[in-house]
Every structure is written in C-alpha cells, then in structure tokens.
Amino acid sequence: MNKSESLKDYYDLLKTHRPEITVPSFEMVSDIGHFGIFKRSAYCHVNPTPYNRRDFYKISLIIGHGVLHYPNEKIEVNGRALLFTNPNIPYAWESTSASQSGYFCLFTENFIHKRNESLRESLLWRIQDCPVILITEEQEETFKKIMLKMMEEMEGEYVHKYDLLRNYIHLIVHEALKVRPASTIFKENNASVRLTSLFLELLERQFPIGSSDHVLELRTAHDFAHKLSVHVNHLNHSVKEVTGRTTSDHVSRRIATEAVALLKHTEWNVAQIAYCLGFEYPANFNIFFKKHMQCTPKSFR
Secondary structure, three states: OOOOHHHHHHHHHHHOOOOOOOOOHHHHHHHHHHEEEEEEEHHHOOOOOOEEOOOOOEEEEEEEEEEEEEOEEEEEEEEEEEEEEOOOEEEEEEEEOOEEEEEEEEEEEHOOOOOOOOOOOHHHHHHHHOOOEEEOOOHHHHHHHHHHHHHHHHHHHOHHHHHHHHHHHHHHHHHHHHHHHHHHHOOOOOHHHHHHOOOOOHHHHOOOOOOOOOOOOOOOOHHHHHHOOOOHHHHHHHHHHOOOHHHHHHHHHHHHHHHHHHHHHOOHHHHHHHHHOOOOOOHHHHHHHHHOOOOOOHHHO
C-alpha cells in the first residue's frame, strides 16, 4: 500500500543532497502555505523516488530521459516534458539517463488556492488528468524563462512576490493547456483512477460555501456512491486503491478545511457553521473539529 510523503519528508530528502538548502517553517506552511523552486540537476539522482503520494503539488520541467510510474501506467519521457503531480495520485520518477536538467517548483494547496477559488475551478484541476506533456525545444525555452523568473522572484524583496508567483504558476498551466492537444501522451483509462477523479470533483463542487443557509448535500461515502451510481464498496475500493485514503477520510478532511476557512473568513457563529457543514448539533461539530484540529472551533477562532 502506498503511503503519503509530507513536505517535511521531502525537504529532509533534499537536504541529504544539498545540506545548505533552507528548510521552511512548517508552522507557517500550515497557515499561509509554501512555495519553492529548484534546479533539477542539483537534486535529481539515478535511484527511483519512492512510489507514494506527496502532500503537495509539483510542476517539473524535465530535460532528460526517465519513466513516470503512475497507477497502472508507465509513461516514458525521452528528451523534454512537463510533469504535473498532485496530492491525490501516487507516483514515482525513475531517471534513465545520467544527464538530468530543468527545474521544478512545489507548492501546497493553501498557497495556490484563495478563499474564493475551489480546486474544481482552478487551472490545476483542468491539467491533472494529463500528468506528462511532451514539449518541443522552442516550448522548452518558453517554460524555462517562466521558471527562471520564478527563481528571480524568490530571491527578490518585492512585497507582493508570492502573488506574482501564483500568477506564474497559472501562466505555466495556461501554456501547458495550449500545448496539450498536440502532445498529450497519456489519457486516463483506468477505471479506478477515473472514478476517483469523478469523486474528488464532486466533493470539490460543494465548496467554498458562500451562505450560512447552504447545507452540504453530500457528506458520506454512501451519498457519493449514490450520486455516482456505483456501489459504495466499489467507490471505497477505487478511492483507497488510487489515493491510499478512504472515501470518508477525503470527505472529513475537506469538511475540516472548509470549517477552518469559515472560522477565519466569516463572522458566522459556530452553530451556523456547524449547520451549513451538515452537523445537526453544534456539539457534534465541536467533537469533529477537535478531532482534526486538536482544539475547539471557539478556541481556534
């Protein structure tokens, strides 16, 4: 069974190759998110990366040869490509040439998504069904220039540089979407991956919650299975197979994330928030929130 690699695990691995790297404050990461960008030549090595999920997004400009190990797929890269990976799908990268160059950036979900933009509405959602996009030498230069601008901004002191970096991420995805029709080398055809993607999209459609009168329609694995016209056991098996987490765990975590956002960004009282998140009684919401955040909604606020 695949496990999940945290951002901290990833930085610990990076430091084994480059001890001088600056490790972020993970307390800050949980609050405002994180973005980092690196040269692949400094961190890419011959040994394959572990096959598991990461709890962050990653965009790589790959110049070299290798194989992406994806659920029930092996995708070869021979020369140059863009690689998009996300926290929901496990993968491993295996370099098959000694020469590896290019760049990669990684970022957390709370860095890229603002309060008024759900995953479903973001550009990243539109690109996630196509993890590898082959590019030409000319297109490589376009993406390289964007990545270099990102590196310059990270070193700079511009007060709004992280807003600018978000725009650069969206620019990369825009450019990738323009390239994709002519150079897609992978199309999801695995039933479990396809069903999991439908489940995750359906989950995200419910957020963000814009009114205290709105109540979540889908809260349980049975709710989602009914909506998707599949047996709940089939849904649970597919989601667990692809992501390593249960359907209920995905739903609970997403509700907890929305609860945090509502406590931070609205003036609604705890009872109103509990109601719109589908809790009949505020006491049940308090128990749920404390389980996920180790504190009560009131103390968190």
